[in-house]
Amino acid sequence: MKVYFLGTGTSQGIPVIGSNHLVNKSTDSRDKRLRVSVWISWENHSFVIDCGPDFRQQMLTSNCQKVDGVLFTHEHSDHTAGIDDIRPFNFKQGEIPIFAHQRVIENLKKRFEYVFETVNKYPGAPAVKIVEVVNNQSFAIGNKTAIPINVMHGNLQVFGYRIDDFAYLTDVKTIEESEIIKLKNLKVLVVNALREAPHHSHFNLQEALDFITLIQPEKVYLTHISHVLGFHSEVQQKLPENVFLAYDNLEITL
Secondary structure, eight states, X not given: OEEEEEEOBOTTOBSOTTOOOGGGGOOOXXXXXXXXXXXXXXXXXXXXXXXXXXXXXHHHHHTOOOOSEEEOSOOOHHHHTTGGGGHHHHHHHSOEEEEEOHHXXXXXXXXXXXXXXXXXXXXXXXXXXEEEOOTTOOEEETTEEXXXXXXXXXXXXXXXXXXXXXXXXXXXXXXXXXXXXGGOXXXXXXXXXXXXXXXXXXXXXXXXXXXXXXXOOSEEEEESBOGGGOOHHHHHTTSOTTEEEOOTTOEEEO
């Protein structure tokens, strides 16, 4: 299974519009981060987790040729605003399954009503097949099984996903013991680490490292990174030997 990091930044991306922070002026490509998302592929199967406002650019850069489904973590715009850009895949493949909590589905129906219209729907609009994700109920993606991981993003429920020995968690602040059990014996964990200072709804770096110590995965890639965390090259030097800053267009193989 291959995991391609389509984006590793926060809701504003890096560089941030109008900012003079030095990280935003970095010439290191690893410091330029689109909104957070991953593309997971194996054999002839291809799925993405979240499709934010940079989705079109990410698909072109990664040369992704098909999307068998989109797994949504939650409804925030940096994770959902690219839904209209699944249309080229619709034209080739037909409707695309979207997997999400019922609350997220209802939110998308309000914000993107034309996508879910059933009467007189515009023929060029995106076409989706809704699959509700329920905590403690695994579901099939291709010939693999996805296990939802229930976490809290401040006061908002968010789903992470475990597929085989890989788990993807973003926008995490707290997690119950019952969900931690689902994350044992991982080869690769992807988890958010926003910055060094505390944040009300995201792990900061130390919280992410404490969580990693608790879970004990073989390798970890940090994502959903803010420019204030610092330069990629400098932050990486401070991390444990099995913990890495993810960066856009990084590809790993499990």
